[in-house]
Amino acid sequence: QKEVEQNSGPLSVPEGAIASLNCTYSDRGSQSFFWYRQYSGKSPELIMSIYSNGDKEDGRFTAQLNKASQYVSLLIRDSQPSDSATYLCAVIDMDSNYQLIWGAGTKLIIKP
Amino acid sequence: DTAVSQTPKYLVTQMGNDKSIKCEQNLGHDTMYWYKQDSKKFLKIMFSYNNKELIINETVPNRFSPKSPDKAHLNLHINSLELGDSAVYFCASSQNRDQPQHFGDGTRLSIL
Numbered sequence: 001q002k003e004v005e006q007n008s009g010p011l012s013v014p015e016g017a018i019a020s021l022n023c024t025y026s027d028r029g030s031q032s033f034f035w036y037r038q039y040s041g042k043s044p045e046l047i048m049s050i051y052s053n054g055d056k057e058d059g060r061f062t063a064q065l066n067k068a069s070q071y072v073s074l075l076i077r078d079s080q081p082s083d084s085a086t087y088l089c090a091v092i093d094m095d096s097n098y099q100l101i102w103g104a105g106t107k108l109i110i111k112p
Numbered sequence: 113d114t115a116v117s118q119t120p121k122y123l124v125t126q127m128g129n130d131k132s133i134k135c136e137q138n139l140g141h142d143t144m145y146w147y148k149q150d151s152k153k154f155l156k157i158m159f160s161y162n163n164k165e166l167i168i169n170e171t172v173p174n175r176f177s178p179k180s181p182d183k184a185h186l187n188l189h190i191n192s193l194e195l196g197d198s199a200v201y202f203c204a205s206s207q208n209r210d211q212p213q214h215f216g217d218g219t220r221l222s223i224l
Binding site for chain 1: 153154155157160167168202209210212213214215216217218
């Protein structure tokens with residue numbers, strides 16, 4: 001059973017600080033990784049996708065991938081109260097018709 | 113314009129009834145999905161269609177039947193609704209099976 005694991009939190013971060021969200025996955029052959037943000041009562045929204053080892057930056061968001069250690073992380077710089085949400089990590093399982101394997105999500109709270 | 117739209121947004125009905133949820137995407141994507149998110153907030157894949165062909169059919173009761181009349185539409189019909197069917201149902205689409213998924217706003221189903 002392939003798994004994606006995240007700390008459920010809540011992770012509390014002061015406004016303006018860096019929020020660091022982590023995710024580990026069990027399938028060493030995984031190639032495609034995604035971070036989604038889900039506000040309470042809303043649908044998941046794609047924030048970042050990453051396919052290669054290293055860092056990928058988009059505005060205040062940086063995704064980091066380390067395939068050797070099987071982890072992917074999301075850094076949010078200059079955290080804002082509007083970043084408070086649940087962050088979902090998802091990994092494509094190529095052996096199961098490319099379905100997404102989802103983590104349970106980390107609840108992030110940014111304190112003003 | 114809404115990229116992935118679901119109707120209805122809210123559905124309140126009694127046990128034993130039959131109901132349908134409709135989904136349409138105007139992104140020109142080839143692949144569409146149905147997910148269930150229960151009170152514990154875990155996202156569970158139910159079905160996926162690629163170019164109108166069913167490619168993912170997870171273990172769900174056969175009371176649930178998807179139908180894809182064309183690439184832009186994926187509907188979900190549920191027979192003999194049960195209390196445990198209460199959840200939020202999300203439709204999603206992606207350019208292809210290995211691309212990021214984009215979600216609709218969800219349908220909140222409540223069974224009385």
